[in-house]
Amino acid sequence: MDGEVGRAGSGGPAGRVTVYSVPGCPHCRQASARLRELGLPLCEVDLDRNAELRPRVQELTGHGAVPQIFFNGVHVGGNEDLLALAPEELQRLVRMVRDKPVPLDVLPLPGEEPEEGEPRDGEFECERDDFADMIVGFKRSGVIGRHRRGLREWQHAVTGEQLVHWLQRGQGLDRSEALETAKSLMERRFFNPVSGTGQFEENSTLYRLVEHPRFSLNAGETAECSPVMAAELSEALRHLILKLYAEHLSPDGKSVDYKAMSQSPSFQRYCDLAVQLQRVELHALSREEKLAFFINIYNVLVIHGHLRLGSPQNVWQRYRFFNYVSYLIGGAVFTLQDIENGVLRGNRKGVAQLMKPFSKSDPRLQVALPNAEPLVHFALNCGAKGCPPIKTYTAKDIDRQLRTAAEAFLENDSACRVDRAKGEVRLSQIFKWYKVDFGDTDEKLLNWILNHMGDSPKKSSLEEVLNAPCYKVLYMPYDWSPNTTD
Structure with a gap:
C-alpha cells in the first residue's frame, strides 16, 4: 500500500498536508514520519509558537490534543486516526492532495520567522549584575570556610564580620560603605543566612553564597545576570529544553536519545541559563504567574534530571528522583516533590509522603498556592497518547490553557x-x-x-x-x- 500511495505525480502535488503540532510531541513525530513516507508536501505548524491559532484549530477539529492533521482542507484527526485509515480512504486523500490545490477557506499558514520583537527559542538577554565581579573576587579570596556552631559544622560559610572586613580590605570601602554593600548583596540574593531569614548583621551570624548547596542541578556557579522576571526566564528555559528534546526524539517518537542530548552545545546553554534561577523574585508572583512559572520549571527539571542522573528504573529510584532532583530558585532549594505538592497543590502530602513538604516555619510556604489546583496534574507531564497542545504555559491565559490540557488528556x-x-x-x-x-x-x-x-x-x-x-x-x-x- 505504501509504495502505491507514496508515488507523487511528475508535476508534483497540487495541495499539501498540514500537521498542527508542538515541539517534542512523540505522536506528532510519528505522524510526520508516516506522512513523509507518502511523498506528499508536509507543512508542520508549531502551536507553541503560534499560540493565536490554538483556539481556531480546536474549533475546527473539536479536539484539544495534537497532532491534528489536514489533507488540504479535510480533517483526518490525530496520529491514531491517521494510522487507522482504511487503505482505500488513504489513497483517496492522497489523490486529492496530488490533484487539487488547497481550498481558499482553510486556516492560513503562519510565517516561518517570529514576528519582530518576539523572542526566538531559548533567547535570553543577560544584563551583567553590577556586583557580579565583586562576587567572583570574593569566591577567590579564601575568606569562605568552615564554622562550627554547637555540634554542627557549616561549610562554605562566612560571618557577617568577615564579609564586611573583606569589603573594606579587598574593595577599598570604608566601614559604612562596606556595611551598605553587604546589605545590598543580601537584598540581591547573592547571600543567604545559613538558618532563618532577615537583614544582614555585622556580627557572628553565618552566611553562604546562594549558589550552595551544590547538589541542586543549577547550583555551584554564580548567577551573574541581574535578577530577571521569573516568567521571562522560565519561558526561555522551557523553549530551549523543548527544542533540545525535539531534536533528539526518535523518528517514530517512541524514545529520546538523552546521551546525545546531554552532549549537545545547546544543553550547555540551557545549563548556563538555569543558573539564573538562583536569584529570581518569587514572592511578588500572582496566582497565575506562580502556576505558569512552576509548571514550566517542573517540566524542564524532569528532563534535566534525566540528562544528569539517568532515568529511574524502579520504585526506590523514582522516590529518590522526585525527592532529590532540585533547582535553586530565588535563594531556596525546590525538589520536584516540593514544586508539585508544596507549591502547586497548596502544601499537601504527596504519594508516599508522611508529612507536608513545607513546615509552618519554612520560608518556601510563602510561595505555595493557597489551595490545590487539580488541573496541574495534566500539565506537569505529557503522559497521554495525545500531548496537550501547549508546551509553554503563560500567566496571561493559564486557566484556559490548563483546561485545554485536561480535555486533551481525557480524550485518550x-x-x-x-x-x-x-x-x-x-x-x-x-x-x-x-x-x-x-x-x-x-x-x-x-x-x-x-x-x-x-x-x-x-x-x-x-x-x-x-x-x-x-x-x-x-x-x-x-x-x-x-x-x-x-
Missing part, C-alpha cells in the same frame, strides 16, 4: 475509558494518587471529569454511567517504562 483511552454496558469507568492512576484534589469520592471525581471533558461520545457515555443506580471506578496500571534509547 490511556487516561479515561467508559464502558456504558458494564457501568465501569477506568481511569489513570493519577486520579487514584491525587483523588483528594478531585473531591475524594467516586461521585465527585467522576463529576469533575465530566465537567472537564470536551463534547464527545465518551462524555455522553459517562453521563449515562453517572445517572445509573450503580457504577464502578477502576484504575489502569501506570506505565513507568523510560522513553530513552539504549
Whole structure:
C-alpha cells in the first residue's frame, strides 16, 4: 500500500498536508514520519509558537490534543486516526492532495520567522549584575570556610564580620560603605543566612553564597545576570529544553536519545541559563504567574534530571528522583516533590509522603498556592497518547490553557475509558494518587471529569454511567517504562 500511495505525480502535488503540532510531541513525530513516507508536501505548524491559532484549530477539529492533521482542507484527526485509515480512504486523500490545490477557506499558514520583537527559542538577554565581579573576587579570596556552631559544622560559610572586613580590605570601602554593600548583596540574593531569614548583621551570624548547596542541578556557579522576571526566564528555559528534546526524539517518537542530548552545545546553554534561577523574585508572583512559572520549571527539571542522573528504573529510584532532583530558585532549594505538592497543590502530602513538604516555619510556604489546583496534574507531564497542545504555559491565559490540557488528556483511552454496558469507568492512576484534589469520592471525581471533558461520545457515555443506580471506578496500571534509547 505504501509504495502505491507514496508515488507523487511528475508535476508534483497540487495541495499539501498540514500537521498542527508542538515541539517534542512523540505522536506528532510519528505522524510526520508516516506522512513523509507518502511523498506528499508536509507543512508542520508549531502551536507553541503560534499560540493565536490554538483556539481556531480546536474549533475546527473539536479536539484539544495534537497532532491534528489536514489533507488540504479535510480533517483526518490525530496520529491514531491517521494510522487507522482504511487503505482505500488513504489513497483517496492522497489523490486529492496530488490533484487539487488547497481550498481558499482553510486556516492560513503562519510565517516561518517570529514576528519582530518576539523572542526566538531559548533567547535570553543577560544584563551583567553590577556586583557580579565583586562576587567572583570574593569566591577567590579564601575568606569562605568552615564554622562550627554547637555540634554542627557549616561549610562554605562566612560571618557577617568577615564579609564586611573583606569589603573594606579587598574593595577599598570604608566601614559604612562596606556595611551598605553587604546589605545590598543580601537584598540581591547573592547571600543567604545559613538558618532563618532577615537583614544582614555585622556580627557572628553565618552566611553562604546562594549558589550552595551544590547538589541542586543549577547550583555551584554564580548567577551573574541581574535578577530577571521569573516568567521571562522560565519561558526561555522551557523553549530551549523543548527544542533540545525535539531534536533528539526518535523518528517514530517512541524514545529520546538523552546521551546525545546531554552532549549537545545547546544543553550547555540551557545549563548556563538555569543558573539564573538562583536569584529570581518569587514572592511578588500572582496566582497565575506562580502556576505558569512552576509548571514550566517542573517540566524542564524532569528532563534535566534525566540528562544528569539517568532515568529511574524502579520504585526506590523514582522516590529518590522526585525527592532529590532540585533547582535553586530565588535563594531556596525546590525538589520536584516540593514544586508539585508544596507549591502547586497548596502544601499537601504527596504519594508516599508522611508529612507536608513545607513546615509552618519554612520560608518556601510563602510561595505555595493557597489551595490545590487539580488541573496541574495534566500539565506537569505529557503522559497521554495525545500531548496537550501547549508546551509553554503563560500567566496571561493559564486557566484556559490548563483546561485545554485536561480535555486533551481525557480524550485518550490511556487516561479515561467508559464502558456504558458494564457501568465501569477506568481511569489513570493519577486520579487514584491525587483523588483528594478531585473531591475524594467516586461521585465527585467522576463529576469533575465530566465537567472537564470536551463534547464527545465518551462524555455522553459517562453521563449515562453517572445517572445509573450503580457504577464502578477502576484504575489502569501506570506505565513507568523510560522513553530513552539504549
